Amino acid sequence: MKLLIKGGRVVDPASGRDALGDVYVADGKIAQPSGTPDRTIDARGLVVAPGFIDLAARLREPGYEHKATLESEMDAAVAGGVTSLACPPDTDPPLDEPGLVDMLRRRAKALSRARVYPVGALTVKLEGKRLTEMAELAEAGCVAFSQANTQVADTQVLWRALQYAATFGLPVWLRAEDAWLAKGGVAHDGEVATRLGLPGIPAFAETIALAQLFELVRATGARAHVCRISSAAGVAMLRRAKHDGLPLTCDVGIHHLHLSDMDLGYFDSHCRIEPPLRSQRDREALAAALADGTIDCAVSDHAPVDEDQKLLPFAEAEPGATGLELLLPLALKWGMEKKLTLAQTLARITSEPARILGVQSGRIEPGAPADLALFEPQAAWRVTPAALKSQGKNTPFLGLELVGRVRTTLVAGNVVYQA
């Protein structure tokens, strides 16, 4: 099967290429031009980019099918141009056994939409006490190990977990948050939380955890990826640690690039997300750090939540926001604000996360998987429940207009979404 994607603006962040042209696909891979295509896709007016790679998207299976299903969220992924996603282990039960991982991968594969890369639990039941069988889990397909939004409070266990992961060369993806300092908190510990009377999580809950993590990485040689960094002070520490040569990578949630605690307004539970939205100054530091490369990539941190769990007082509302379908428009918005080229912008959701994940996709060059997103960069659309395929309609951007809409998504050369 040969495919020709004709006349689009081909943007390949990995090489910096940004030019009108054609993309040839053969046997599910990007190919050199040769022979007559079996099918041609007219891409005039569209950007042809590598499919987006999202390092944090919850599919809610197993266990939370009332919030979302694999079907609904895989639809959302490809509608958002996301062709590869890593799913955190915070399912029920958590992804702490090879059987569960295997089942998830089979279910995902059967749907033949986006590629799913499970992230295994670092500790059994994510309780932070006992290590999981990481080597077994890796064999079953786990690409990394994490605690999702929970913490290993016992530093002894964290140290051992990093040692063990390092033994097998397995990456560990952790959110940096001191469990004790964050206990009970639901908002950034600042003026807004004080005014609204919401229990706060100080920024030093992040920096203290980062300091601890950096020391443990130094001691163990583990490959650590910092998830969802949230504060200016955290960014400064990360910059120093990377400068010192620690083997670190880092991501930021797409919402944290655009929103701050001011957006909580009058207790908008859609802004109840983890880590909390911090101050305007923190937001600016995150946006700048993603631009200068201190933060490697942006993630949707997709967390579909059913409406009832958001129709609660702020602190009681379930944290999380739907994000797969907002990843592109929010990345474009960030890139515009930072005056970056389209290739530079898209790198944060294609080639950079591909590098962290260690996969061949995320680039348009012969031999790479033909995972592609064809999108209209100027198309404005309103974020409404009906416009979202995800079962989760929970987003602080509900009712707002965003720019950038995916028209066609291909995975391994197959059209998996067509608007």
Added chain:
Amino acid sequence: MQRNPQLDANGELQHLLSIEGLPRETLLKILDTAESFAGVTERDIKKVPLLRGKSVFNLFFEGSTRTRTTFEIAAKRLSADVINLNVAVSSTSKGESLLDTVANLSAMQADIFVVRHASSGAPFLVARHVKPHEHVINAGDGRHAHPTQGLLDLYTIRHYKKDFGALTVAIVGDVLHSRVARSLIHGLTTLGVPEVRVIGPQTLIPPGATALGVRVLHSMAEGLKGCDVVVMLRLQNERMSGSLLPSAQEFNKHYGLSAEKLALAKPDAIVMHPGPMNRGVEIDSAVADGPHSVILPQVTFGIAVRMAVMSMIAGG
């Protein structure tokens, strides 16, 4: 930012959710209206017909006999029908959600919901989901706000001190957890009080408190000096010993209001407390029952203030 949800399109009070964001004129109008009701509460027949035929639902998701009672008395003096629901021990224990409870009561033709809830912001959620003719009064939500308490505090201060423009007010104790403090601070700054101080150990002062327009002090000796008004906050039992404070005794020694400490304030200073008091912890009996105390008048004024709020939002 959304429009202030407690004002309608004409800027009139639709709900009372927080003092924050209310214009000075609105606050003064509430105080003036309360003053006109103060007479009613002293008459033989303590009733006016302003809310006749209206139903007030006291919806208390968190127990409080005192506040609920004052709302009940205020509503009855306005001739409303009052229904008390101690929701803390009924529907929510059966798993019913806050909004379902409200929807059910709404189907019983409510006009005013008086809501107390342990979660900050809960009355805002209710206000967003009630019908246009229904009104919500926040009777205390988490650490966030207790606007009628704040208003009665303002009323008390005006009653004794007349002019807000030259006052020094100190709020003492557990500011971190206090919705009373937050509401009063917004009221005082809106009405132009030049110096509002909060006094307490660092563990009980919220971060960024200065952004509320107050001076933060950690010593009573410094903080009480020259004060016209001293507001003592209640210290909850469970917070007296643990990671916030070592003991009630040590708190009392440093931050409890004794006659000696009160002597640092102006000679005609008034002492307030939202109740219920912990005698010997945040306030000594000599002060609570002494000549500077206006703690009981606060309770009386509270009824007039709540009558004013209810009549203004639902009596039109």
